[in-house]
Amino acid sequence: MTNSISIHPLLDRGVTRTAEAFAGGVLVCACIERPVKVRVEGPIAHNHVCGCTKCWKPEGAAFSMVAVAPHDKVTVLENGDKLTVVDQSALIQRHACTECGVHMYGPVEREHPFQGLDFIHPERFQENGWQEPGFAAFVSSIIEAGVDPEAMGGIRQRLIELGLAPYDCLSPALMDYIASWTAARTNRAQHS
Template identity: 70%
Template sequence: MPSQVSIHPALNGGVKAGQANFNGGTLVCACADRPVKVKVEGTVLHNHACGCSKCWKPEGAAFSIVAVAPTDKVTVLENGDKLKVVDPSALIQRHACTGCGVHMYGPVERDHAFTGLSFVHPERFQEGGWPAPGFAAFVSSIIETGTPPSAMAGVRSKIEELGLEPYDCLNPTLMDAISTWVAKKAGTLRE
């Protein structure tokens, strides 16, 4: 019997396959008046469900859907005056709409393995066909936002029903990228 846990409105009914030729589009906030529009050129990468306490989530969602795009391929098209950085001290500089609260893009500007990338919420694309999420990250973190620990077995079960692998950090590919960057910076790895 399928779990009734609400992961995200765009995922609860199943993960929809993306289009192989998806080449970006326009992210639109939830405002009816003067919506913020952000163009993303090219596809997004590493799309996943994220349970961290920092990512924007729609009403009723335990997880966000988040992916990355090169920051130089992300451009504010309309109503950028409505954007404000949520937490200037955070690694990801999440630019949120002050009207509706949707996080529109979040560049990583500090010295980090993800410098040069911006985090975006692909379900905000006005175009369909964006790449499907491939895993779930920071699953245990939803406890920090109010999910009872007793619900976690059901949450992990629902994530697996959706065909996603649940991780309590990032997936192995991204964790390897971070560790490689750290090792090169420390001089313990030379490639």
């Protein structure tokens, strides 16, 4: 077992499997005073660990944990005045707390296969029972964040031990969805 690099604090001792149907909950930032709270109604989807350099990661973790929820099911409940968009030019408009830095939600607003979805970090739910991560995305990107390339074999092995198939893009199902959306859009444009 490879434990020299923290995959994610909640996963380093093994993935906790979903115990029940999750009907949503409240995401809470890390602030002690006036925490930002965001309600997510209904289940989340496509939970995974992500190695990209854009996603918020807990201290010392090589990967973030990211899922999606429909944009119309995500509502800021408290202290939204503390939120700011991290990178206005990015596809995912990550809204982060200006005090603790936690990314609370990130809508995809422009035309894209993920338009209408918000990216969230499910470990910030105050409730338990949310969908466990099912794969690892953008694994090689952790090198860009400073991980030694020599460690990658062990990291991929650890992800496999955790039941998280490692990909250097998204999962095959999500890549197929993106390609299908793009093909349908191309067909519509050609027949217009």
